Amino acid sequence: MDFRFTHEQQMWRDTLDRFMDNEVGREYTREKEGAREFPEEAYRKVAEQGWLGILVSEEDGGLELDPVMYAIFVEAISKFSLDFTACFITSMFTLQNIASNGTPEQKAKYIPGFLAGDRRFSVSISEPEAGSDAAAVRTKAVRDGDEWVINGNKIWCSGAHHPNTTIVLLARTGDDRYGGLTTILVPNDTPGIDMKKMPTIVRKSLGTTEYFLTDVRVPVSNTLGEVGQGWKIIGSHLQLERLGLAASYVGNARSALDDTIRYTKDRKQFGKPLSSFQVLKHRMAQNEAELSAARLLVYEAATKLARGENALKEVSMAKMLAADVAFNIAFNGMQALGGYAQLPEYDMERYFREAKHGMVGGGTQEIQRSIIAKEMGL
Numbered sequence: 001m002d003f004r005f006t007h008e009q010q011m012w013r014d015t016l017d018r019f020m021d022n023e024v025g026r027e028y029t030r031e032k033e034g035a036r037e038f039p040e041e042a043y044r045k046v047a048e049q050g051w052l053g054i055l056v057s058e059e060d061g062g063l064e065l066d067p068v069m070y071a072i073f074v075e076a077i078s079k080f081s082l083d084f085t086a087c088f089i090t091s092m093f094t095l096q097n098i099a100s101n102g103t104p105e106q107k108a109k110y111i112p113g114f115l116a117g118d119r120r121f122s123v124s125i126s127e128p129e130a131g132s133d134a135a136a137v138r139t140k141a142v143r144d145g146d147e148w149v150i151n152g153n154k155i156w157c158s159g160a161h162h163p164n165t166t167i168v169l170l171a172r173t174g175d176d177r178y179g180g181l182t183t184i185l186v187p188n189d190t191p192g193i194d195m196k197k198m199p200t201i202v203r204k205s206l207g208t209t210e211y212f213l214t215d216v217r218v219p220v221s222n223t224l225g226e227v228g229q230g231w232k233i234i235g236s237h238l239q240l241e242r243l244g245l246a247a248s249y250v251g252n253a254r255s256a257l258d259d260t261i262r263y264t265k266d267r268k269q270f271g272k273p274l275s276s277f278q279v280l281k282h283r284m285a286q287n288e289a290e291l292s293a294a295r296l297l298v299y300e301a302a303t304k305l306a307r308g309e310n311a312l313k314e315v316s317m318a319k320m321l322a323a324d325v326a327f328n329i330a331f332n333g334m335q336a337l338g339g340y341a342q343l344p345e346y347d348m349e350r351y352f353r354e355a356k357h358g359m360v361g362g363g364t365q366e367i368q369r370s371i372i373a374k375e376m377g378l
C-alpha cells in the first residue's frame with residue numbers, strides 16, 4: 001500500500017494550489033460569500049482551463065480523469081470556502097447524470113455548453129415532506145401526449161435560480177416507492193415555476209431555493225434515463241456527490257486547522273504564545289490526527305470508485321468522518337481565536353458555519369451511519 005500521490009497526481013495538486021492562491025485568493029472568496037454573489041470570474045477561469053470536464057469522457061469533450069483526480073481537485077479548491085466549491089461541483093456532479101444516462105441528443109444539447117461555462121445544473125430531490133426520506137417525493141409528473149405535466153413543491157435546490165440552469169428533477173411518475181420515480185430535465189425558466197432564494201447562513205454564493213411547480217410542461221424527450229429509473233440514477237449521483245463533499249470538508253478543514261495553528265503561535269497572553277498552552281496544543285494534535293484519518297478515507301473511497309468497485313460504504317464513511325472532523329476543527333478554532341473568531345476577516349466563523357452544514361447537506365450524519373450499518377449487514 002502506497003499512501004503517496006503519484007507524480008501526475010502531485011503535479012495536479014500543485015497546479016490547483018497555485019491556481020487557488022494566484023487566480024482566486026482568500027479575500028475574493030470571502031467577499032463573494034459575504035455579498036452572496038456567485039464567483040463568476042473564478043468560474044470562467046476554471047471553465048477556460050477545461051477543468052469543469054474533469055469527469056466528462058474525452059469522447060464528449062472532457063478530460064476523462066478518474067475519481068481520485070476529482071477528489072484532488074475538490075480538496076484543493078476547498079481551501080477557502082465550501083460554498084465556493086459548491087458553486088463548481090454542484091454542476092459537475094449533476095452533469096454526470098446526463099453524461100452517464102443521457103440520450104445522444106441530450107448530451108449534444110447540454111455538455112458543450114456546460115464545458116464552456118455557460119450551462120449549469122442543479123439537482124432537486126428534497127421536498128418539504130421528503131428530506132432524509134428522499135424516496136417520499138410527491139412532486140408528480142403526468143404524461144400528456146408528448147409532454148410531462150409537473151406539479152409539486154421542491155425545496156433546498158442549490159443554484160437553481162442562476163441563468164441557464166437546468167434542474168435534474170426527481171419526480172413521481174408511478175405509485176411504487178422506488179420504481180415510481182423518474183429523473184426529468186427541467187430548465188429553470190420553464191413557465192409555471194415560481195422560485196425564491198432562501199436566506200440560509202451557508203451556500204450564500206451558490207444560493208439555495210424553494211420553488212413551486214404549477215402545470216409545468218416539458219417534452220417527454222427531457223426524461224433522463226428510463227421512466228422509473230430515477231432512484232437508481234440518483235443513487236449513483238449521490239456517491240459522486242458525497243465523495244466530492246467529503247473531499248471538500250477535508251480541504252477546508254486543513255485551512256481551518258492551519259489558521260488555528262498560525263493564530264495560536266502569533267497571539268500572546270500571559271507573556272506566552274497561546275500555542276504553548278497544553279490544552280490548546282492537545283486539541284490541535286487530536287485534530288491533526290483526525291484530519292489525516294478522514295483524508296485517507298476520502299482517497300480510499302475515491303480509489304475504489306476509480307477501480308469501478310462498489311464504494312457505497314467507503315463513501316459514506318468518508319463523508320461522515322470528514323464532516324465530523326471539519327466541524328471539530330472549526331469548533332476548536334472558534335475557541336482558540338477567542339473573540340476574533342467572531343469577525344468575518346478571520347474566516348473561522350465561515351469555516352464553522354459551513355462545517356455545520358456538512359453534517360446535513362448531501363445526506364445527514366445519521367443517514368450516512370444508517371448506510372454504513374446496512375452495508376455491514378446490520
Ligand SMILES: Cc1cc2nc3c(=O)[nH]c(=O)nc-3n(C[C@H](O)[C@H](O)[C@H](O)COP(=O)(O)OP(=O)(O)OC[C@H]3O[C@@H](n4cnc5c(N)ncnc54)[C@H](O)[C@@H]3O)c2cc1C
Pocket residue numbers: 122123124125126130131132133155156157158159200202203208357360361362363364365366367370
Ligand atoms: C443549504 C442547503 C442546500 C441543500 N441543497 C440541496 C440540493 O441542491 N438538492 C436537494 O435535493 N437537497 C438539498 N438540500 C437538502 C438536504 O439534502 C436535506 O436538508 C437533508 O437531506 C436532510 O433533510 P431535512 O433537512 O428534511 O431533515 P430531516 O430529514 O427532517 O432530518 C432532521 C433530523 O432527523 C434525523 N433523521 C431523519 N431520519 C432519520 C432516521 N431514519 N434515523 C435517524 N435520524 C434521522 C436527521 O439525520 C436530522 O438530524 C440542501 C439543504 C441545505 C440546508
